[in-house]
Amino acid sequence: xxxxxxxxxxxxxxxxxxxxxxxxxxxxxxxxxxxxxxxxxxxxxxxxxxxxxxxxxxxxxxxxxxxxxxxxxxxxxxxxxxxxxxxxxxxxxxxxxxxxxxxxxxxxxxxxxxxxxxxxxxxxxxxxxxxxxxxxxxxxxxxxxxxxxxxxxxxxxxxxxxxxxx
Numbered sequence: 001x002x003x004x005x006x007x008x009x010x011x012x013x014x015x016x017x018x019x020x021x022x023x024x025x026x027x028x029x030x031x032x033x034x035x036x037x038x039x040x041x042x043x044x045x046x047x048x049x050x051x052x053x054x055x056x057x058x059x060x061x062x063x064x065x066x067x068x069x070x071x072x073x074x075x076x077x078x079x080x081x082x083x084x085x086x087x088x089x090x091x092x093x094x095x096x097x098x099x100x101x102x103x104x105x106x107x108x109x110x111x112x113x114x115x116x117x118x119x120x121x122x123x124x125x126x127x128x129x130x131x132x133x134x135x136x137x138x139x140x141x142x143x144x145x146x147x148x149x150x151x152x153x154x155x156x157x158x159x160x161x162x163x164x165x166x
Contacts, residue, residue, distance in 0.1 A: 084090045095101040102108045151158065 100108065100110065147158065
């Protein structure tokens with residue numbers, strides 16, 4: 001058999017092209033490297049719970065500091081209120097407003113009922129029985145629409161008289 005001529009041509013790669021072999025093939029592992037790696041992993045395993053506890057404690061400290069600040073603000077507000085109650089003018093104004101006190105010679109007017117109170121709720125007896133209406137509400141709505149739409153009368157004349165059933 002005759003040998004065929006080779007069709008492979010040598011190709012030159014550019015200088016900045018990456019190498020085709022993996023970089024980890026060139027690594028040489030020694031006993032010292034393994035020991036250092038195991039020490040680092042062991043330190044992480046030992047220190048991880050402590051770091052977690054440290055972070056939790058820092059969060060708890062921040063929450064407690066916020067609560068202390070809120071309570072200090074509350075104490076400051078209460079101290080201001082105590083200072084107000086130490087003022088005779090404030091005590092006098094509170095006695096006039098809350099207890100309706102007056103000084104001798106003053107005239108006080110107390111309005112008991114100014115007529116603005118309107119009793120709008122009429123008590124009806126409570127019943128356990130089911131009640132039926134006396135009128136057909138759907139017919140009443142339809143009649144109301146027809147009367148309102150077809151009448152020539154003004155709206156005032158369409159209202160029922162007081163005391164008259166609609």
